[in-house]
Amino acid sequence: MLDLEGTALTADERHLLQQPQVGGVIFFARNFESRKQICTLVEAVRAVRPELLLAVDQEGGRVQRFKTGFTRLPAMQKLGDLYRSSPEQGLALCRDAGWLMASEIRACGIDFSFAPVLDLDTDTCEVIADRAFSDNPDQMVACAGAFIEGMAQAGMAATGKHFPGHGAVLADSHLETPYDDRPLDAIRANDLIPFARLAGSYEAVMPAHMVFPKVVPESVGFSRFWLQEILRGELAFDGVIFSDDLSMKGADVAGGYAEKAAAALSAGCDMVLVCNCREGALEVLDYLQQQPLPASDRLQRMAGKGAVDWQQLQDMPRYLSTQQQLQALPEA
Template identity: 40%
Template sequence: MTAAFIAGVSGTSLTDDERRFFAETQPAGFIIFTRNVESREQLARLTSDVRAAVGRDDFLVLIDQEGGRVQRLRPPISRLLPPAAAYADCYRTDPSYAIGAAHAVARLTGEELREFGINMNCAPVVDLPVEGAHEIISDRAYGQDVAQVVALARAVGEGLMAAGVVPVIKHIPGHGRATADSHFALPVVSTPHEVLSKTDFAPFKELAAMPSAMTAHVVYSAIDADAPASTSKVMTERIIRGEIGFDGLLMSDDLSMKALKGPMRARAEAVIAAGSDVALHCNGDLDEMRAVAAGVPQLSGRAQKRFAAAIACTQAGEACDRAAALDLLAEVQVRRTRIG
């Protein structure tokens, strides 16, 4: 059986307690942060050790490898990737080129992640930033136009899947309008529902067929003033599963973020009760992880089917033309500098 949560680890290798925890609790996945990365060989060994502790093939190994500011693997472990805004800049003058480059670089990124045993990337960001919003999204976004964001984010998602890596669109139903960073505070968006439907929610609706999504710790007061989307059954059922039509694997954003309050077990229970399939806990604190594990069920029913569908996306196709992808990666950076 698979438990409905994803956990982190504290360092660059598994402790004996962590090894027992993964074996006993059987989480759906494990997420990597910079604290877990020392060398290429070490990282591959860590992911292999976590998989061995769990002892299942249907296991997700996650990372945030968006590019730009949010990139857990950096030189000399992995190459630097441009932020989403670099593709947005290219799109202004040559949409076809920008879409092709985004796809090729995402596929290359996916193939390189697979070398470390990583099969899920928490990207692309599908948020639509607006003037005056907090800078937490800013250059992580593919633009401010719905059609442009959809085209580029779709290219990234499809590029990752071609490499056998599951994309996670985020932060559903939209973090771009938030005036606070949910890592540190709970953002409240008071925009009317009809405006949100035409803007923030629209890119997610166009990309609803993607296999996985991460919820936003953001209150949309016009729809549910009492809870952020991640813990709101109204937002999950009425907006994410309903209006947007997303029926893939739904995970919460990190439970340890300060946008949420209360004991860790209660937070885990809240996101599952709201309708997320799995709860995400990132900081590697073992006591908190035990509390999360105690607060979630085993995957079953629709949640189990969505998890299985995500796992099915980890079958890679033929390898990409790496030389061509690297040329595009370099050219995106040059074009952005020239445009800027």
Template identity: 40%
Template sequence: MSAVIIGIAGPQLQPQDTAQLKQPACAGVILFSRNYESPPQLQALCTAIRDTRPDLLLCVDHEGGRVQRFRAGFTAIPAAAAFGHCFDHRPLLACQLAEAAGTVIAYELRQYDIDFSLTPILDLADPVSTVIGDRAFHANPAVVAILADALRRGLHKLGMAAVGKHYPGHGRVSGDSHHTLPHDLRDLAEREADLYPFLHQIESGIEALMPAHIVYPHIDERPAGYSPQHIAALRHYGFDGAIISDDLDMAGAQGIADPGERIQAALTAGADVTLMCNDLAAIRQALSRDYHLPDAANSARRLAALRARPIDTASAAAHYRAAQELLQAHAADLV
């Protein structure tokens, strides 16, 4: 049963990578800067992955700003906060530019047969969180929702799904879940603003959401990604898209020592698929076992919706050129 999207070691597919991709538990590949040297190299890598398992999902963190894995040969996408700053002065232009950014992201990634980027960030901007920081659009939840809508329109225009993160909100939490397990001690009423962008995106039909590796003790003593209560709340809100765990290699997820047990805990809580990105030994260990998905048929349906959709090549190229021109013309508005 496909259960985990994995990272691979380098810019070329090695025999051990090929063997791992053929494991039934492997659901896809997430790419990083270590996997990128040049556009031709990336094309060869993605082709090799597709040749090994055409059914795998291919994804990348390509938000823009400091989280953009592919640089040379790709458009430099501004950090989300740049669109928020623009919104404060020229809201209509900010929405147009965020949509253009989504179009550029989708077009450029689709040239390499990559299905989706793990974007947009739906967290609120707050100086307390350095790991989120300028990755967030704005401190105002309504502005976050509006700009995330615009970015999604750009992605959708080029047939790409969107993945909102980090539910139910990471922006007002001081700890970095890459290195520790943060706790958000606020009650639900105090976190209402953080929830708003997620609820809005659920109403708008976003294809996927990613829970945070954060404990919200007023709900559950487990991190959100391991918490049946948090996942059940998403379904109660009407979300029927895919739930993708954050990287289970992160310190915030390592309260469970065994990597396979981390994956199963996230799946049991209600995730449709998990991520394991950087610990190659843990990935090898995790792929060697079987997993149980409580609702396998619906999980498969939700993950299928993350595959890039067919588009008209000529119109896609025209949308891309127009989006690039708009971003270039207004570069001074995105600083």
């Protein structure tokens, strides 16, 4: 999965997307000007390869790529706070927020948003913090479970991230490799709980670019222990495993782009992401073109199922009610 340079498809990108080793496109804020424009860009990509998986990070709060013409979603911690003060109301709004987010993205023809965050945090980790519903495993499971239900109601597959939990470290894996010195039992007793208890609900997982040196020396996304023994074995997860972006500094422990892609695929990833570095994406493409790697049969589980158009969506009472409730959440 790779990204695009701007708001319209270039001739070079059309050629790139025709390569069979390219399986998806992720959209960023630089690809977005308006709702009409992003729908046109999606149509252009679909015209080249209709089967490509199209994705975006539309979590809410700090991580929302499409804004103008879309509902401004709160940070998930706000929904977690509502759940703590009013569990019934909080769960209902988590479910409706998941449905609304997914419905807007599906109305554009995009398959899925990489959501929700299952990391346990409130203010420890610089890059997670309020992206997480809670630092309490039980509250996280309740809120994220409801959010995932809402996404499914809109025809969107969910991606739990960042396995097995990024919330206990200070470092930002976009900028450096975080190290978490806790033993495996401590992780099982806390961070791993949402991934374990919701394993039958989400269709995909994105591993964290971080190292747990008291468990194994490899970074999670390049580790057969984490992806095969724990995720596939212990958690019995049979869905898609996406690498996190191989351009992130936290991934550099595995070497250059081809080495990172090889390590992620060898560990068990079904698809690797290379974003914000076209040179790196081309290096990975060149590597994959030389490998007898069959496509994962799991990936099509991420294709969107059904969608309503924007006018239908905006006329729905549930849509209007959810917008009003989200807007009424306290600012802090």
